[in-house]
Amino acid sequence: MMKLYYSPGACSLAPHIVAHEAGLEIEFDRVDLNTQTTASGRRFGKINPKGSVPALALQDGEVLTEVSAILEYLADHVPDRRLLPKSGSMERYRVQEWVGFIGTELRKGFDLLWDGLMPDAARRLAVQYLQRRLSYLDSCLAGRSYLVGDEFTVADAYCFTILNWTRFHRIDLSEYVAVQAFMQKVSNRPMVRKAMEAEGLRHMA
Ligand SMILES: N[C@@H](CCC(=O)N[C@@H](CS)C(=O)NCC(=O)O)C(=O)O
Structure with missing residues (x-):
């Protein structure tokens, strides 16, 4: 196993x-x-x-x-x-595009926040950096259920996982309405x- x-x-x-x-x-x-x-x-x-x-x-x-x-x-x-679209399909590349964005832009943006020695000013800068990514994500999620098409994919699992860290760091998501709706939808999935x-x-x- x-x-x-x-x-x-x-x-x-x-x-x-x-x-x-x-x-x-x-x-x-x-x-x-x-x-x-x-x-x-x-x-x-x-x-x-x-x-x-x-x-x-x-x-x-x-x-x-x-x-x-x-x-x-x-x-x-x-x-x-169907957690990943068929190999060679455009949707598959879109999922990989999101996985890349989440891993390198969103996830890495949290790195400094985990360091308890971070001075307040540096923390604020790191949060600002993340807010730019959150705005982009919010605009992409507006009017759609998941990141790619109407079905839940691995990109949604990864995005949810990283966005969940905003709770640990008390990053306010209230202005990102579509991001909040996405988090709610994913967290309601029984397997999640x-x-x-x-x-x-x-x-x-
Ligand atoms: N590049 C790796 C990074 C994995 C990673 O940073 N994992 C964190 C937890 S989210 C970890 O284990 N950190 C502890 C450490 O690296 O010592 C990946 O994308 O899987």
Whole structure:
């Protein structure tokens, strides 16, 4: 059985959601990122030398890392769930376009905020940077259910996961009406609730 190494609320929540949405039977192992040990008692550095979650251990012993690769791998495992559009279709490239934006623009924009030593002025700048991305996202989501077409894809799972961090950093989303509606819609999906509950984030769903 595949095993997903995760840390509650981290970017590993995206593949956790996708695994449930795909109906895949996989194991989960919680990683303590501070001590770099897993709940099963292993040194995480031996599994992923980068020391970051997510990591997906495959049945043949290979370990796949990087959110974008893991999302694609899981979705392609169960194509009839349509968590990724068909290979070669324009929609597929659109999903990849979003995964790239979320991973490099949105997700990276939070990096400095996690550092408790950040001076207030630097924090404000980092939030301003994120607000530009949020405005763009809001304009794209206006009048639509999901990022690409009418169906939930891996990009939505990733976007939801990263936007959920705004709660930890008390970033106000009230002016981003479409973003808020998107968050509400995604958090109401039963498989999203299941993943959040499993990570102890149920109160946030
Ligand atoms: N490039 C990696 C980054 C993964 C990443 O930064 N994960 C964070 C949690 S969201 C982490 O494990 N940080 C702890 C560390 O890197 O030591 C990916 O996209 O999967």
